[in-house]
Amino acid sequence: MVVGQVVRVHGGFYFTRDLTTGIVHECVRRGRLATKRLCVGDRVLLREAPDGKYVIEEVMPRQTELARPPVANVEQSVIIMAVKDPEPDFRLLDLFLLLSIAGAIKPVVCFNKIDLALVDLHSQEIEAYKKIGFRVFLTSAKTEEGVEEFRKWLTGSVSVLAGPSGVGKSSLLNAIHPGLCLKTAQVNPKTRRGRHITRNVELIPLAGGGFVVDTPGFTNINTPDISLPVLAECYPEIAAHRGKCRFNNCSHLTEPDCMVQKAVAEGTIPSFRYSHYVGFASEITKRERTRYF
Numbered sequence: 001m002v003v004g005q006v007v008r009v010h011g012g013f014y015f016t017r018d019l020t021t022g023i024v025h026e027c028v029r030r031g032r033l034a035t036k037r038l039c040v041g042d043r044v045l046l047r048e049a050p051d052g053k054y055v056i057e058e059v060m061p062r063q064t065e066l067a068r069p070p071v072a073n074v075e076q077s078v079i080i081m082a083v084k085d086p087e088p089d090f091r092l093l094d095l096f097l098l099l100s101i102a103g104a105i106k107p108v109v110c111f112n113k114i115d116l117a118l119v120d121l122h123s124q125e126i127e128a129y130k131k132i133g134f135r136v137f138l139t140s141a142k143t144e145e146g147v148e149e150f151r152k153w154l155t156g157s158v159s160v161l162a163g164p165s166g167v168g169k170s171s172l173l174n175a176i177h178p179g180l181c182l183k184t185a186q187v188n189p190k191t192r193r194g195r196h197i198t199r200n201v202e203l204i205p206l207a208g209g210g211f212v213v214d215t216p217g218f219t220n221i222n223t224p225d226i227s228l229p230v231l232a233e234c235y236p237e238i239a240a241h242r243g244k245c246r247f248n249n250c251s252h253l254t255e256p257d258c259m260v261q262k263a264v265a266e267g268t269i270p271s272f273r274y275s276h277y278v279g280f281a282s283e284i285t286k287r288e289r290t291r292y293f
């Protein structure tokens, strides 16, 4: 038996990469797996049938699951913002971080388009993310500054890129994987517009091992369906105060003797991150209320 990872699903076939040799086999799945949902990223056991075709015999348990796009076993996410054009949306950045951490996918942050910044833009916020402990990349898909370091970080893992429209996700993917030519094919001579390629989600193999999902992740950007204690755990700088407040079940919102609110007042927890926490908490509370009445 061979251990493989599904990299593309098309026309009833599961294109599966042998994780030892790197060879991609066109596979069918065994009949008894018919009811099991199988998607890109699934790790599977393959058997070579006597006719030389490959059959998926077993699907291994998933470590993580992304719903949109449907990808299994994504290990890390890269949340991308541009330093300029468009301006970074830090609430959305924190929401992406929350979605990733709540889904057990380790996030890193990337600020792209640094070639557009004549002065250090948003350095306070960028430093805040670093201080919390997030790995932060500064890149330019245009000049390729920082791209090599970014590529190294992706090597060996299954990663997904996420971020709002126009920040340079496709450009970064093209920069780390030249020849990929995402998004548009040649310009159509009649309409003079690029042809949009509709394609199924696919894992792009990286030169040194590992994959990048070719489609942006976390496209459902609602506050995740989690409880307030889980929300607090998804904020590393808030989780660090776990058990220190007067009340054991402190939600760090309005309770007295709350070490989190104290840290915000003293500036050791960035107030912009905390204000997003308060917003997410209010959405979670609202949802919980409507669920029970």
Ligand SMILES: Nc1nc2c(ncn2[C@@H]2O[C@H](COP(=O)(O)OP(=O)(O)OP(=O)(O)O)[C@@H](O)[C@H]2O)c(=O)[nH]1
Residues within 6 Å of the ligand: 112, 113, 114, 115, 116, 139, 140, 141, 142, 143, 163, 164, 165, 166, 167, 168, 169, 170, 171, 172, 216
């Ligand atoms: N100056 C500069 N422009 C960039 C950089 N990266 C991307 N761009 C430009 O920004 C625009 C948007 O880039 P895309 O790669 O399409 O952004 P995207 O995040 O994939 O956007 P969506 O497909 O809408 O989600 C394009 O015009 C790119 O040429 C960069 O590092 N520097």
Ligand SMILES: [Zn+2]
Residues within 6 Å of the ligand: 245, 250, 251, 252, 253, 255, 257, 258, 259, 260, 261
């Ligand atoms: Zn508290």
